[in-house]
Amino acid sequence: MPSFDVVSEADMVEVRNAIDQTNKEITTRFDFKGSDARVEQKENDLTAYADSEFQLTQVKDVMTNKLAKRKVDVRFLDEGKVEKIGGDKVKQVIKIKNGIEGDTAKKIVRVIKDSKMKVQASIQGDAVRVQGAKRDDLQAAMQLLRKEVPDTPLEFNNFRD
Template sequence: MPSFDIVSEVDKQEVRNAVEQVNREVGTRFDFKGSDARVEQSEYELTIYADDPFKLEQVKEILRPRLVKRGIDIRTLDFGKEETIGGGKVKQVVTVKVGVETELGKKIVKLLKDSKLKVQGSLQGDTVRVSGAKRDILQDAIALIRASDLEVPLQFNNFRD
């Protein structure tokens, strides 16, 4: 029985490259001269440090296009709240969402069931496995999911006959 997986993946190395580009640009820009503005990465969690909220926004404005150029969808970013740390400095934690969350997975399975396509969707951890009788039906399911407006970018992989 043919099947494929629906996943939401982000390349960690591309995130790291974008963070390094941002830190390099912040280090050379005149408006950040003498500033302690930087971005640090720990797995899929970015922490943005700045001297004040305005500079924090400026660093985020530098970060977004660098991520887009590296092929990372901005919808995967989850911006936490701004926190004030010692000396009037601020920081913000940005989480890069990876994997299909349970709520979104249930939404995808319901979408497939409501479509009357002869496919079955099942949640398997942070992926959704879709199986059907024929390859053509699975391709219709992929088209249906791409056409629906979901808040997370999805990839389709592990296609098996």
């Protein structure tokens, strides 16, 4: 029976490359000369440091541009609140979301059931497996999900015949 998995995962290699490029650009830019602006990555957490809140927004702009150029969807980023770390220096923790949350998974299953397509969807951990009798039905389900769930970056993998 043909099937595929609906997942939401960022390519961590591309994220690492984008962070490296961000730090390289920050060190060469004139408006960051002598500042402590940088972005650090610890697994799924990014921490942006800067000397002021204005510089922090500049650092985040550079980072989102680099991520977009490397085809990493910025909807994966979940920004925390800005914290003061001494003097005027600030930092912000940005989490990278991986996996489909429970509410989104339920929404995907509901969208597929409400569409009356001849496919079944089941939640399996942080992914949703969609099964159907025909490959065309599965491709129609992919198009439907791209249209109906715009707030989450979805990927379709593990396609089997």
